[in-house]
Amino acid sequence: MNSLFSGKYTWLHSINPSLKLLTILGLFILAINIHYLNFMVGFSCVILTLFIFGTGYSYKQLLLLSLPFLFVFLSTSSSMILFGKGETILFKWAYIQISEESLIRGIHLGFRALSFAILGLIFALTTKPVMLFYSLMQQLKLPPKFAYSFMAAIRLIPIMIEEYQIIINAQRVRGIEQKNHLLKKIERLAIPLLSQSIRRAYRIAVSMEAKRFQSNRKRTFYYEVGFSRNDLIFLCYFFVLIGLAYLLSNHYPFLPNTDVRYLSD
Amino acid sequence: MQKGLKLTDILVTIVISIAFGILYKIWGPLYYAVKPFGLHIDQLIYGMWFMAATVAFLIIRKPGVALLAEIAASSGEFLMGSEFGLEVLLYGLIQGLFAEFILFAFRYKRFDLFIISLAALGSCAGSLIMDFYKGYIGDLSTWNLTLFIVFRIIGSILFTGLFAVSIAKALEATGVTNLVRSSSKKDHEALDQ
Structure with missing residues (x-):
């Protein structure tokens, strides 16, 4: 957990944990609705930037933490690349059939898994579990x-x-x-x-x-968790940069810009 | 008898699940290590991820335990920095809900292998729905998709059904389950005599 690696205290640590969790959930739902590779790559870059410059860990620590990601990327994309449906065949050997569509879809899935992994890690690295549960009790009324x-x-x-x-x-x-x-x-x-x-x-x-922990009467809390200006910055970061990534991916696509889903018609 | 979950039930469920969460965290890299072979051998061990729900339910035997256990196990895994990131939380929620639904359908009255395997299949269905939506598995070629689903079903029944029941039996033999199970009617009658 957090004790494994200790980094600097950054603005990401000061964000309200409930808000952080909900934002990341929102990004997750957004990400599973992205079906275009260019936007997916842009989305991953926005998250990766925050991971590298925002979490307050040294590059060495970040590199060590990111090593499994390469693995995640490869293993997620490989089975779709090798066995996915597609028409423009690039390579065929026994049961393996790589088509242009399955290649793009595989890479897309790789980036998706990568961005989920990094989002999760950003949260885990910058949130103290105790604060998360205090915040869930206070902001989201968890019993x-x-x-x-x-x-x-x-x-x-x-x-x-x-x-x-x-x-x-x-x-x-x-x-x-x-x-x-x-x-x-x-x-x-x-x-x-x-x-x-x-x-x-x-x-x-x-x-x-x-000790009456079960009682349902109104409690007082040792830690009061509130909101700050950083919460606003956090939300704006994603709104602005993901919006920008969306516009750029539509106007200057550098990769084939088609829907990655297999559409049989 | 008090209705709903008591603090004891909740804490025991969560502790069991966190123990499974640690197991899941160790399991994750193993899963990825066998995955790149492409033939979905990884799916045979996928069922391990649904185990917290059935084991916790078999121990505590109360409504809501299966769902809570899956959520707790996935959040434990998430907070430890899982390589799957946030998706574990949503998968946990869906898998727990589906298992809970099966147990609810039998009114939480039966604890045999058949029902537990059905709950395992419920979780399995939940995870497949998520995969169709998130992992585009519907776009795999047909033989590959069939292999994928069949392997996952076998894995679910093996781990979440058979293995969970055998763990619960072994735990019953140690006597710890008597601590947490609510006293039955028979126990109350025994007191009256």
Whole structure:
């Protein structure tokens, strides 16, 4: 999580988490409705720029974080490129059939997956989970029993990881490892991990109920999360640049500008 | 008996789901590692992503648990910086809703393998709808698309059905499920005597 890499505190950190989440959801819905490659590339560039210059991490850290993206890009686009429908055949070998349409569609899908991945990472890198849940309670009226349960559960992640190590080591000491197939191995890890987690969660829940965390009366909050001018800048950034990308992609397309969906007529 | 989910139910569901969220996060790179072979072998392990819903439901056995579990697992994965980014949240929501709907159709009264596998198929259908819309999978050539769907269905039943039921059985044997399941009518009658 955020503790893995620590970056500078930037204006992106100060944006209201609920607003950030809703904006990113909006961008997601916009992105799955983009069917033209030029606009998709422009859209990805807008997001990539924010990722590189806005998140406050060093280039080395960003590079390290982006390595899986290349993989995401290739693997998402490859099956569509190799097996997609299309008429203008470029290459054909056994079951593999690369057509111009499937090539463009594959690249389009690659850019789409890439922009989703970066959007998600921008959010994860610049948002503290605690602040997110406080903001969800205050701005979006999420019931406190859900929000506090989430926060308590997130706090348990390091304990679970530690426990996972202990279980692995204990099983190694007793000589049970590596011999069985994958499912058996997962089960052997999952049962102690889950049963311990359930016990711990139950104990925490009982003590939280005893402290009246469940009550529905009006609560006060330790952290008050509000809005600032940066929220406006954040919204404007996307409105202006994505609008610009849309105009540029329509007037100066540098790639074939056709609908990437397969239209049989 | 109190209606709806108590704080205990919510917290236990979320903790189970976060544990699965960690698993999903480890699962993601594996999925991408087998994906580029193109023949959709990755789809055989896709079913793992629906497991949180059925496992949590089998443990707590209350309405709403399956949906909450999928949402919690996907948000856990999202907050840890998944390589899938935001789409996990929406996929989680849809998959949870579809599984929940199947369980609702049977009034949350049956916990056998058949119903759980049906719920798995529900999640599977939900994910396929998302893929048709987002991944243009409808534009794959027909044999490839069939392979894709068949593999995903097999994976769903294997992981979300069979494997989830066997995990739940093993957890019942440890006794932890007694902590969180609401006391049944039989228990109350036993007290009256």
